[in-house]
Amino acid sequence: MVATLTKAPRRAATRPRVPTKAGARASTLGGIRGRSKASRLGAFVLGTIWLVFVLAPIYYMVLISFRSPAQYLTANAWLPTGGLTLSSYSSVFDSSGIGTYFRNSAELAVGTIIVVVLLSLAAGYRIVRRGSRFSAVSFRVILFGIAIPIQAIVIPLYFMTNKMHIYDTMFGLILVLAASLIPVAVLLMVNYLRLIPRQLYDAMAVDGAGPWGIFTHLVIPMARPVMAVISVYSGLGAWNNFLLPLILTQSNSNTVLPLGMYKFASSDQYALNVPVVMATVVLSVLPLLFLYLGLRRQFVKGIGGFALR
Amino acid sequence: MVASSAVLNRNPAVRTPSAKTAARRRAFFTDLVGMSPTLALYGAFIIVPTVFAVFLSFTHWNVDGPIKWAGFANWSRFFSDPVSYHSLLVTLELAGFSWLAQTPVAMALGIFIAGTQRYRAVYATLYLLPLLLSTAGLSLMWEDVLFPQYGGLAWLGRHLHMAFLSRTWLGSPNLALYTIVVIIAWQFVPFHTLIFQAGRRAIPAELYDAASVDGASVRQSFWHVTLPQLRYSIVTSSTLVLVGSLTYFDIIYILTQGGPGDSTRVLAMDMYNVGFNQTEFGYASAIATVLGVIGIVLAVLLVRLSGFGSMEGTQEGIW
Numbered sequence: 001m002v003a004t005l006t007k008a009p010r011r012a013a014t015r016p017r018v019p020t021k022a023g024a025r026a027s028t029l030g031g032i033r034g035r036s037k038a039s040r041l042g043a044f045v046l047g048t049i050w051l052v053f054v055l056a057p058i059y060y061m062v063l064i065s066f067r068s069p070a071q072y073l074t075a076n077a078w079l080p081t082g083g084l085t086l087s088s089y090s091s092v093f094d095s096s097g098i099g100t101y102f103r104n105s106a107e108l109a110v111g112t113i114i115v116v117v118l119l120s121l122a123a124g125y126r127i128v129r130r131g132s133r134f135s136a137v138s139f140r141v142i143l144f145g146i147a148i149p150i151q152a153i154v155i156p157l158y159f160m161t162n163k164m165h166i167y168d169t170m171f172g173l174i175l176v177l178a179a180s181l182i183p184v185a186v187l188l189m190v191n192y193l194r195l196i197p198r199q200l201y202d203a204m205a206v207d208g209a210g211p212w213g214i215f216t217h218l219v220i221p222m223a224r225p226v227m228a229v230i231s232v233y234s235g236l237g238a239w240n241n242f243l244l245p246l247i248l249t250q251s252n253s254n255t256v257l258p259l260g261m262y263k264f265a266s267s268d269q270y271a272l273n274v275p276v277v278m279a280t281v282v283l284s285v286l287p288l289l290f291l292y293l294g295l296r297r298q299f300v301k302g303i304g305g306f307a308l309r
Numbered sequence: 310m311v312a313s314s315a316v317l318n319r320n321p322a323v324r325t326p327s328a329k330t331a332a333r334r335r336a337f338f339t340d341l342v343g344m345s346p347t348l349a350l351y352g353a354f355i356i357v358p359t360v361f362a363v364f365l366s367f368t369h370w371n372v373d374g375p376i377k378w379a380g381f382a383n384w385s386r387f388f389s390d391p392v393s394y395h396s397l398l399v400t401l402e403l404a405g406f407s408w409l410a411q412t413p414v415a416m417a418l419g420i421f422i423a424g425t426q427r428y429r430a431v432y433a434t435l436y437l438l439p440l441l442l443s444t445a446g447l448s449l450m451w452e453d454v455l456f457p458q459y460g461g462l463a464w465l466g467r468h469l470h471m472a473f474l475s476r477t478w479l480g481s482p483n484l485a486l487y488t489i490v491v492i493i494a495w496q497f498v499p500f501h502t503l504i505f506q507a508g509r510r511a512i513p514a515e516l517y518d519a520a521s522v523d524g525a526s527v528r529q530s531f532w533h534v535t536l537p538q539l540r541y542s543i544v545t546s547s548t549l550v551l552v553g554s555l556t557y558f559d560i561i562y563i564l565t566q567g568g569p570g571d572s573t574r575v576l577a578m579d580m581y582n583v584g585f586n587q588t589e590f591g592y593a594s595a596i597a598t599v600l601g602v603i604g605i606v607l608a609v610l611l612v613r614l615s616g617f618g619s620m621e622g623t624q625e626g627i628w
Contacts, residue, residue: 039527047421047432050414054436054495060461061450077464119347126343131336138344145355147608149556151577152601155365155584155594156358179354182347211339240443242559247585258445262563265449274453281446288441296434303440303500 065089065279072275088279098280100253101260105239105284107170108177108256112238113231115178116185120230124189125219129201129211139190145183154247161248168250177244181234188233192226193219225298232295232302239288257284362601365594372588383595393596395571396579400555402486403493403575407554410494411501412547418498419505419542420535433506436499444496444559451492452564455479479564482572489573492560497553501546508542509535548611555603576600 064072066084075082092098123142126135157176158167166172196218204214242258249255255263261284265277292299366384369377387393422433439447454461455478466474478488512535520530558577561567567574567582574582576596584593 043421043424044428046417047429050418051432051435054439054499057447057450057454057461057495058438058442060454064453064461073459077459077461115350119350122343123347126340131340132333134337135340135344138340138348141356142347142351145351147605148355148359149552149600149604151556151558151580152597152604153355153358153362155580155590155597156361157354158585160354160358160361175350176354179350182351182355186347211343236440240445242443242445242563246562258443261443261449262445265452274456274459277449278453281442281449284443284446285441292437292441300437300503303437303503 061278062282064275065282067275069273069275088273088275089283091273091276092279092283095264095276097252097255097260097264098283101255101257102283104170104254104260105257108173108245109235109238111170111174112177112181113234115174116181116234117227117230119178119182120185120189121220121223121227122215123186124193124223125215127186127190128193128196139186142183142186146187150180150243154243157244158247167248168254170254173245173248173254173256174238176248177238177241178234180244181237185230185234188230189223189226193223196222228295228298229301232291232298236288236302359601362594362597365591366598368591368594370590372590379591383592386592387595387599392571393576393579396574396576396596397599399486399571399573400575400577403490403557403573404551404554406487406490407493408547408550410490411498411550412543414494415498415501415546416505416539416543418502419507420509422502423506423509433502436502439496439499442496445563447496448492448560448563451495452479455488480569482569485565485569485573489561489564492564493554493557496560497550501550504546504549505539505542508539512538544614545611548607548614552604552607555607556600 060078063078063080065088066080066086067075068083068085068087071083071085123135123138127139130136161167161172161176164172166175200218201214204218209217240258241256242262245256245259249259261277261280264280365376367379367381369379369382418436422429422436442450455463457463457475457477457480462478463475466472476484479485516534516538517530520534525533556577557575558581561573561575561578562581565573567578577600580593580596580600583589583596
């Protein structure tokens with residue numbers, strides 16, 4: 001007992017800046033202290049092996065993207081010897097299409113984020129306020145959607161978007177993608193808004209604020225952090241989704257990046273030009289990489305949203 | 310009960326029955342306004358297609374013609390069709406191997422990056438990189454790493470005289486499924502690592518202190534403290550691995566299209582072929598319904614096994 005007490009502050013002081021809740025932080029990592037050197041070394045070795053496995057293909061891709069087609073065939077595959085060039089990147093920019101794919105993906109991501117954030121805000125607010133049974137029942141129905149795999153409903157989606165004349169449009173793709181992300185977004189929103197103390201609502205109501213006033217002056221400002229997380233969740237979902245664009249779009253002018261890269265890589269022109277394909281993939285990751293480095297916490301939480309999918 | 314007390318609390322002055330109904334009606338109206346856009350979008354593009362998919366599984370339909378009622382024809386075909394049966398087997402194999410490949414590794418790594426050393430935080434950041442790549446992007450990347458003649462692995466095999474590296478990883482029926490399992494693990498282990506990291510961080514230090522007071526070794530405290538305490542993380546992560554791989558489609562579509570032969574043709578791939586290539590949408594819908602049922606059953610199991618509110622629990626862990 002005494003030992004625990006005296007050691008607690010030291011433990012707190014040596015803890016790295018990790019993004020966890022304060023409560024969790026206070027109660028962690030007791031066992032590490034007792035670990036032997038050998039097991040720590042073992043952890044280091046195994047952790048490093050996995051790191052190599054994670055990084056090796058990425059490194060390979062980046063390296064190859066700086067080769068010319070001729071160098072790709074002859075130069076060292078893993079070391080940057082034998083000359084590097086930016087020619088693949090300039091071919092990517094010269095080729096038609098890739099710019100369109102980028103624009104479409106950005107449009108899709110922004111549109112999806114806006115729809116998902118706004119809808120989950122409005123719905124989450126009503127669910128948390130529990131005004132009537134209607135919102136409680138709706139919440140259950142929406143949660144059920146988490147269990148439905150999107151693969152199971154692509155055939156009806158294909159026909160419905162055709163009938164509604166939104167097949168092969170960015171608008172239709174945004175609607176369907178947003179709908180598929182809504183259940184998790186609402187759940188994230190509800191769990192966060194539940195943390196707002198009831199007294200704040202009551203105080204505003206006493207001051208004469210109606211539901212709309214409370215929504216704009218209390219809920220939206222308080223919900224900013226979870227809005228960021230939902231934006232990351234839906235933005236990632238939109239930027240990287242392959243299946244829905246494959247099923248719901250067709251023309252080249254509505255092709256998004258993941259599908260575009262696939263088309264690009266299987267086209268006659270580039271099927272054998274591996275460096276150009278790799279350069280395209282590298283370029284497609286760059287926006288996310290910058291966002292990840294800038295917003296690491298929101299990213300980790302946003303990715304957590306996929307745990308529920 | 311809860312609803313009415315909420316109404317009362319909000320405005321204590323309201324007492325008369327008619328004023329109460331008026332307040333309730335107002336609350337209902339506000340809920341309607343707030344919920345409708347979400348319900349409309351979700352209903353139109355998730356609920357309606359779900360019902361439609363089940364309905365289509367009882368019909369014959371090839372787009373051009375009318376929808377014809379088929380009774381249980383598609384279903385009896387599904388259960389007697391060797392092609393679908395094989396797809397079901399491949400799907401289960403993929404799920405089983407994915408579980409074996411992902412869950413233990415993710416648990417070990419999650420515990421590892423929950424540790425205090427600074428370098429582990431750096432590792433944790435790098436471990437997440439695969440989650441930034443789109444499935445299409447990482448498939449193309451792996452395709453070239455594994456490319457038989459000029460790929461990175463083949464190059465190593467040639468230059469380090471390790472012939473076993475230069476194989477047709479995706480082109481041989483015996484290897485393709487395992488290769489896909491490894492690529493899927495590369496993509497998703499980082500994500501499951503997060504679940505276990507959060508789970509490990511939530512274990513109270515007192516439990517380890519108590520164990521070490523009792524003289525427990527590192528191994529013993531793993532078996533008797535860490536593992537039992539991580540049970541919800543294990544259930545959550547395992548279920549997600551299983552649901553994810555039972556309905557898996559993207560990487561297989563891009564890398565093998567279900568081949569070589571039918572060695573990687575999972576149910577989702579089968580459904581895509583039957584529907585969008587052979588335009589037998591009735592039968593494809595039966596396969597899709599099987600996928601849907603698998604997803605729903607596993608999700609319900611997840612909720613049951615990890616207790617009510619596990620959905621929140623999962624999320625809280627990551628929060």
